[in-house]
Structures are given as C-alpha cells and as structure tokens.
Amino acid sequence: MSVVEDISRRRGGREARKALRARPIPREEAAVRPGMEGGQYRPLKERDMERIHETALKLLETVGLGQAIPSCIEALTAKGAFMNEHGRLCLPKALIEDTLAICARDFVLYGRDPKHDMEPWGNKVYFGTAGAAVHIVDVQTRTYRESLLADLYDCARIVDQCEHIHFYQRPITARDMLTGHDLDINTMYACMAGTSKHVGTSMVAPEHVTECLEILHYVAGGEEKWRARPFISQSNCFVVPPMKFAEDACRCLEVAVRGGMPVLLLSAGQAGATAPAALAGTVAQAVAECLAGLAYVNAIKPGAVAIWGPWPFVSDLRTGAMSGGSGEQALITAACAQMGHFYRLTVGSAAGMCDSKLPDVQAGYEKGVTASLAAMTGINLLYESAGMHASLLGFCLESLLIDNDMLGSINRNVRGIEVNDESLSFDVIANVCIEGPGHYLGHDQTLSLMQKEYIYPALGNRMSPKEWNEAGRPDIVERATARKMEILTTYYPEYIPTEIDDLIRSKHDIKLPREVMQPGDPRWFT
C-alpha cells in the first residue's frame, strides 16, 4: 500500500490532503527545483540571431572599443586585435572565433554549501538578485531610506530562506561605507555572512580584489580550496556603452580572472541613451560589447570562468529615465538570452525589476511580465529577479519574499508540461467517467501529484472572498513584513565560523558589528 493510500485511508479527504501537503518530499520529486530547463520561448528566429552576430562582428572589427587600458591592449593585440585610426581597439572576426573556441563552458557556480551549486548551462534557469540600489523601501511608511551595510546582511539571510531564489548578488550599495575600500570588503563580507548560496559582488579597485581574495582564502581554507570551488563571482561592468572600456573595472577584472574568481561580463547599455533606440541595435551592441569582454578575459587567461552578461536596459524616451519594468525590457532581455544560447555560453541578464516604487499592483505585473518572459528563454542566470523597485534605485525586503512566490510560479512554467502515457491520464479519465464518481477529487492520481505537479505560494492568498473577509482581509505586504521580521530576528546562520571570523576581523576592517549577527541584535531587540 502506498503512502498516499495509507494516509487517505486513515483520514478524510481534506484532512488527508493537508497531511500529504505537509509531508516532506524528496527534492528530486518536487514540482520545481533550481535549474529547471527552459527554452520554450524564442523571440528571435535563427536568421535574426545570425544577423545580430554578423552586426556585432562588424562593430568589433570596424568600430572597436575606446579607452582600452595598456594591459588590455597588450593582451588583445597579442591575439590579433589592432588599434584603428581613431585610437579604438578593434577585434577581428578571427579573434572572436578563436575566443568562442576556447572559452569556458558548462562550468559550475559553487555555493558555500554544495547543495546550492548551480549548473548554469544549456537551457537551465536560475533566479537571483542583483543591483546597486541606494535606497531601501520602507513599506510601512511608504518612503525610501538610505541602504546600509546591515541591510545587505539581512537581504542575504532572507535569500538564504527563499526556495526559489537560487543565488545572491549584492542588490544594494551600503551607503554607510564611506570609502571604496570599505564598501568592497564589507559588501562581500556581509553577503557571504548571510547565505551559503553563490554570491555575486562588485569591486571598484584592483587592490580591493586582491584583499577580497585573501579573505576568501581564509574562508575556503586556503587558496587551493578557494580555486577548486569559488563561491563568489565578480560582477564587472568592464564596458561603458557605447563601445568604451571602463578603465577601473578592467583592472579589477584582470585581478579576478587571475585569482580564479568567476566574472560576470556585464554590459549595461540603455536603449535610447547609451544604446540605440532600435531594440535590435541595442541587442547587437550589447552582444558586441560582451564578446569583446569574453575575448579580453580569454586573452588574459584562456578558459577563465566568465558569465556572459548582455544586460541592456530601456529608456522611457519621454524623459530619458530608465524603465526596467517595461515590456521592451522583457523583450531585449529575452533576445540577449537567446544570443547566449546561440554562442552556447552561460548567459546571465536582468529582468524582474519594476518601475513602481512600492510592492503594489504595478510592481507585480511589471515583475511578472518581465521575469516570466526572460525565464522562459532558458536564460541561465536571471539577475534582478527579486526585490528590486524604481528601476534599480530601491530595494525592498518584503518584495524579496513576495517575489520568491512569483519565481516559484514562473519556475513551474520553466519546467513545462510532461506528456507521457501516465500524465495523459487516459485510464484515469475513463475510470472516473465510466466507473464514477465523475470527479477527480479523491483519486489516487490527484493525491499523488499534489506536490509533484503543483507548487504553493508561501505568502500568496488563495482564499475565497468569504474566507478572506472572515480572516480579516489579510494584506500580502503586511504578511511579508511579518515573515521578514521572523527571519531577521531568529535566523542567524553561522556561515563564517568564529575562529575564521576572528582572523578576518584581525586583518581586515570589517564594519558589520558582531552583535548584528546573532540573536539579540540591538536593531530589533532594544
């Protein structure tokens, strides 16, 4: 007798269903898992992708990139690049083809905990945060306040508890860090203190990268162990669109690559401002820029781990302001994801942010439309998919938790629909129609599929209007606040063991107070 039969025999229908729902299910049998395979949505045709590729090659060979630093010029000219008459570094087709022949593919992005390792290749999809918001959304007062270092740690702890958020790239700028040095070291520290999922962060100067690597060696238990399972990647805006290298970022990139830190090669143009208003042109420019970045990385260290990150954004052309929640944003992110598949690269791009300032209905649909369409392309890493508001200016911890529900729902679609003899259910339908009872409510198939075919929101409300009214018309943002406070006041994972933390704090200027990282945090308990 199966568990299902056993439970349903012993209990009545509704109670049996509740018991089944509560029963733990092995991860591999659950309705969704990290890294489901997408790719069912393909906005670009094959010929479209070829034409974008051809345009990118022509841009790289004839327009080239400005402001290359000497080490970049040296590395790339050794591989066939040349400076043109405008002082721009041009990359011929053969160099790009050589790059694509040798670059890293099918690499794991590691979590501190191996259960969070990601395999971001093919059409596998992972969801995560990102950004550099300068505000935290206060949902109670409907206002924005400055984002702080402790917020980074709090966000990390919430992400660590969110089933459908698979990695944590730093979403905010810690504005209480007054120097670039303090910012870089402490951002990385606060992120990895709060989650054992893969962390992405950013650095502004090459010597900070070196210092971060020292810290990572301590945490990993030595350089060799760090290099075997690098659990932090560097989000690197190596290019200032259109088609110019960012000098400091390039210097940071080189140190990261040599230090075994995966890099996200991020080109963040804005259509109509720093990229063409024509969406195909925006995609072509981003593709060209990210191919240049890939050539650069591979010229420094062939086969270095790099995530290919064309991240174009959209302008509202009435004002020039960014509109990350627009329909056009979904479209260009989806197209960039497809270009990643065209090259068979690990591709990460941004969707799921919104223009709305608060977690309201506008935020919901902007996030729903952009994240779902981008995900369905089989994008490997979907950045900015949780928590982000105001086109990257405001981050909301309540939204992290609400977006986690949304991403679960999207992930169910990424998984898709299995069609086989069992799922087609001919025998089940015939049985119910002919033998009775004329419905499927108590059928074994129904009970056995409760958690395998369906997912359930943690915060989303599915009550009838009557039940909802009787329950006092609960508000989802209030529920999210309650859950947020529950996590922040009780969940203090020890991802940096005390003896290692002592070592780090003795050698580096760690600004996150220890009392914030343990029960009784004075922020909540005073």
Place this chain on the structure above:
Amino acid sequence: MSVVEDISRRRGGREARKALRARPIPREEAAVRPGMEGGQYRPLKERDMERIHETALKLLETVGLGQAIPSCIEALTAKGAFMNEHGRLCLPKALIEDTLAICARDFVLYGRDPKHDMEPWGNKVYFGTAGAAVHIVDVQTRTYRESLLADLYDCARIVDQCEHIHFYQRPITARDMLTGHDLDINTMYACMAGTSKHVGTSMVAPEHVTECLEILHYVAGGEEKWRARPFISQSNCFVVPPMKFAEDACRCLEVAVRGGMPVLLLSAGQAGATAPAALAGTVAQAVAECLAGLAYVNAIKPGAVAIWGPWPFVSDLRTGAMSGGSGEQALITAACAQMGHFYRLTVGSAAGMCDSKLPDVQAGYEKGVTASLAAMTGINLLYESAGMHASLLGFCLESLLIDNDMLGSINRNVRGIEVNDESLSFDVIANVCIEGPGHYLGHDQTLSLMQKEYIYPALGNRMSPKEWNEAGRPDIVERATARKMEILTTYYPEYIPTEIDDLIRSKHDIKLPREVMQPGDPRWFT
C-alpha cells in the same frame, strides 16, 4: 525635412520629445496594434501535441460524452457517432477528421464599429474580458459587494476606452436580475450599450437566445445585416467536465448556431477536481471535449462560426479551491492555445485572472505571469485577461484600467523584435561612437522611434523616487479610481440610437434605466 527633424530643430531636446510623444501617430505605425502575431512561446513539442490529439481521439471514441440531448444525438449519429453500452455518445476518429475538414476557419469577429473587427486566426492575439463574477471589488473600502446590471454597462464603457482590451465578454453576473430571462436579455443589452467592440455573452435558455436575436436584428438593421456582421458571440459551456454534455447549454447552442451567432465552445474543467490532476491529462480532456463541441456545431450547421475554447482551470489541491492565478494556470492555458494551432482553429482560452482579492502586488504578478505566457503562444482570444480577481469571483473596474497598461506591455512582446538592416543600427552605432556625441539621446533614430518601438503606460508610474516623493507618492489604485470616475461620469457613447432603443424597450423588458445611460446619471450626480 522630416517631421522629426522639423520638431527637434524648433525645440530643445526634452520639449521636442514631449511634442513628438503627443503627436498622433497612424495606427499602423504604432508600437502595438490589436492582432499582433505571437507564437514565439511553444511549451509543447510537436510529438506532445500529437499524443494529446491521439488521447483525445481515443477518449471521444471509447469513453464518449454522457447526457447528450436527443437533438444532439440525432445530429451527431447522422454523422457517424454512436451510443455505447454506458449510454454515452461516442465520436469516432473519422467524425472528428470530417469536422476538422469542414469547420469554419479564418473568420472575422465583428465589432459594432468596423474599426474593432478582429481577425483571430493564425498567431494573431486579441485581449478581452470574460467571467461571471458575482462581486465587484470596492478598492476604497477593500470589500466586495454584489455585482449589478449597471456595473456591466460601466465595465463596457471602460473597455471601450481601453486601447489594449480588444473585445468585451461579460465579466460579471447582474445579481439584480432575478430571472434567467431578465439576466440574459439585459446582460446583452448592457454590454452592447457601452461598447462598439465585439461582445461575448451567455444565455441560459433557448427561448432567450431567440429573443436576443430579435433584439440584435433591430440593432443591426435587419436579420440579413445581423448575419453579415454578427457582433455578439455566445459563450457556451456546452460541456460539464468530465465528458458530459450540459443540456440547457446545448439547447442554447443550437439556437445560436442556427441564428448566425458565433459560439465560444467553452470547456471549463478544473484540474484535480473535474479534470485530471496531471496537467497533460487536463489538456487532453479539454481538447477532447472541445472537439466534441466542434463536431456538434458542424453537425447542426456545417461551417458555423465557432471559437474553440478549451479553458481548463487549476485547483489548489490543499483545499480544492480554484487557483486561476497559479503558475500551472499559465502552463495549461498555453498548452491549450498550442493545441488550437495544431488544429489550425481559432482558439480562445483564459489567463490573466488572479487569486488575489484586491489590485495588489500578488494580483499584479499573478496576472503578469499568466497573461504574458498565454499571450506569447499566439492565442487568438485571451479571455479573462483584464479586471478579474479572486479566481473569477470578484471583478474590479480599477483593475480593468491597470490591466490595460499591462496588456499593452505584453502586446509589445507579442509583436516581438524586428531584425533588419535598419533596426540593427550599425551605421547609427558607428556614427555615435566615432563622430560623437557618444550617446543616442538626441539622435534622429531615437526621436523617430519614440512611438513606433516603445509604448507608454497610462497609469503606471515611472518617476524616480525623488520625483515620486515630490509628487506626493501617488498610488496607482487611486489614480485608476480617478480615471474610472472620469470615464463613468463623462463617457456616454450612443451605441443604441434612441429610435432603436425605443423599439427595443417597447417590446422587451430592458431594466437598465435610461438616466444611467446619459450625463447626470443619478448614481454619480446626486
């Protein structure tokens, strides 16, 4: 000199952009139009569709449908159907194949105004309402009240003003109509009084269909004119899943088909309750049921206009309650849309409703995810895509307006991304990078594409946090209420001319007071 150059020469950048944005643009040049071509998202593989088709055929031939009325049995047995030993009407494969060979395809669904005619075939997508909600959401008090006849008229007027809502199927039940007769006649009347877009409605008894046809003949200017451009379709739940005919609905169907009224063949099973919990099985059952409906219609009148409507819904298996906002809902609606394309039928299904009771962030993401994924399949008619809450129990007029913005954003994705020499923008990029100014803000291409490549929300807020704060932190639901009141107190289209209205009112019991249909409506002006 182009208009763009002319305007931008005479004015500064930002002012020029504002002027261009305000300039009327021909509909065929706008970023989106009704009936954009989708189909870029295909959750089912070819072989999956074949297997669903084979399962549906086997269900129809061996399980058949119960409760067929005599006229249905007579019409279908004349075409090769037979009664099996369980008293169920079975439809052999040859009958389905014959049906698919002769059924109507590529038919127009007419608006009262020809500018709203729809061509719902191929991968063309149209968005509309639907449902039979019994409540109206009051966003001020966060409560639900009974839905009334005047609400149907109000919803119609709002839909008439919404650019991205292309048809109006009655979304609510007028609970002040105390008999089936009053409900059927007045629902149709209130809908067509408020919009010149195509209207869908429903009827509960065949004699009401006859009476509705009489009214439609008056409005059209005679039966011949009605039959030439039928602007009302009948939403018909001819089947009670699993696999049983609905007797009254079948009688209504026959009168509609003979009277030249397009029918929507709607199968509304609920996975885990009245359809299998396995999603492939739910789709197979819905496909079988709707193929039976199509055979029935064509047995009565070969080539009669019928929209193929597999509309399966999802249960939350913990409670058995419907969950129209779930990820699974997006998936099965998308799969049904694809099955419609498999048969090359005009397919309509439901997505864009939500489980949330209010226009909040949950409502937004549920609508965004489900409507966008369903739309991207190239579904011809997307019902329930605006205004619906609480899994079809509550309808919200504010949400109609907010969802209109969302549907515009989705429609931009349905249109997709054009890749050609001009849009690839090689020359523009080269020019900006090499000649300067290093950005695209004032570029001719940017100005010329403002309305052709981009759409703008009517209610959605794209301000920066600073601007938003200075503007008093506007709330989107409050803005929607203001816009709703503006429409309802000023927009009184005369879609039923007075002399025809006099005629209709003299012969039929029209319950919508005339004073509600003109300026000074006592509901608002007392």
